[in-house]
Amino acid sequence: MKNIFYKFIFVLLCINTSLYAETLGNDAQSIISNENIASWAYYRSKVNERWYISPILSNLKNYPIYSLMAMKNNNAGWGTVSNNGAVIDLVNNTITIKNISDNSSGYYYDAGWDEYTTNMLIQQDIEWIRSSTVNIDWWFFQASNGYWYIVNQSGSVHKFASKDGEYDWKLIDMGTYKPIFSNINGNKIVNFENKSTEIIDIDSPVLTSIFPLEILVGTQNITLNIYGKNLEDVTKVYIAGVEQSITYISSVQITLYVTQIHGGDLNQGVPYGLRDVEVKFYDGSKKILSKGFNAKEIDKANLESDAYKSQNTLWIYGYAPKRFYDYSKGEFTVNGDAKGNCTWYAQGRAIELGYNKTIANKFTLNASEWDTIARNNNISMNNTPQVGSIAQRNGGNLGHVAIVEEILTNNQIRISESSYCPGCIYDDYEYKEEVVNISSFDNYIHLSK
DSSP, X not given: OOOHHHHHHHHHHOOOGGGOOOOHHHXXXXXXXXXXXXXXXXXXXXXXXXXXXXXXXXXXXXXXXXXXXXXXXXXXXXXXXXXXXXXEETTTTEEEEOOOOOOTTOEEXXXXXXXXXXXXXXXXXXXXXXXEEEEEEEEEEEOTTSOEEEEOTTOOEEEOOEETTEEOOEEEOOTTEEEEEEEETTEEEEEEEEOTTOOOOTTOOEEEEEESSEEOTTOEEEEEEEEEESOTTEEEEEETTEEOEEEEEOSSEEEEEEEEOOOEEGGGSOOTTSSXXXXXXXXXXXXXXXXXXXXXXXXXXXXTSGGGTTTOHHHHTTOSOGXXXXXXXXXXXXXXXXXXXXXXHHHXXXXXXXOOHHHHTTOOSOGGGHHHHHHHTTOOEESOOOTTOEEEEOOTTTOEEEEEEEEOSTTEEEEEEEEOOTTOSSSOEEEEEEEEEGGXXXXXXXXXX
């Protein structure tokens, strides 16, 4: 016998959305006119961006899990991952997935299509979500007009729809109305209130801590908690200029789902990726929350500055990339169509950071010879990197140099660099930053200012 939830999910997800009249102008009014009960929790695997959904029913302890599949005849596809594998925590807005069973045959019931089918992706969906605790990103609810919507903690509302056989979520303009979430008798209640007349004190929010304090370099799909006070009026959070997904917000805590971040230790300063934690309020005002952490940071490279042109010996000699020369003025490059050059960049970055131009301009020739130049000129060099040091190695035909931008934990550093490799697919680039092991370079050259 089919589980009762299959009938429930069929009502939600098997509506033929091509029959919907596009009345987006009336959606907001329908949403705010009644109290909305979030019937479904929408969440992602920590491994990748696969989406899952579980019903929210107050009379159960363990809930079904469905994974997002392709649409069929304008009906959403939801593959049954488990009939009772999810435990929902409405207070913390999380879902804990038990050690659910495998489905090696790939045969399952698609609750959206209302039919059994075979797709080996269902086994991967089990493996990707099994034995994990994830944040609930969106809440599904049905408004008074009969249509289904999703809303997140930051107040973004989308209408469930399709276009040309694909999912096509319609963003709803809610104006000055913002969601207020509450938990009543095992249900997640979503009401919308008009915040247009609220007076915002942009100086009142205070950041007290961030968790986890230490984040591994290159970590993807993590939960990041910001703690403080008076945080309830935050609508958006940006990290290093990139808007993050808010999964939970209260007066004392904001929980983010961050897709990728670089790491560091907050005891040594705000790590790269956590610099410029910025919040935005209902009235459009903004506030930087990370100032109190005394971030040890330096400005990013400005390749249009004179440090990379007229002040740079390698640019003068024609060793910068082609785009940095004006051929109408008789300027030219000897590097052909190469996109980058590590020595030109490292010299320019050192000058840009305020190091002695005369000393920096001593470093010409190939990168493999820069350690010799340092020795011949009694310039400090050792195996210990510092922010602003020139990282140098002798491997390959020409060697390589880069600039140390940040010292991280686990014997790693963040570097900025350019690379000369005409015709190469991956190693010919004007500029990039990456995290590497300290041991990946032979020497660290320390210029004076």
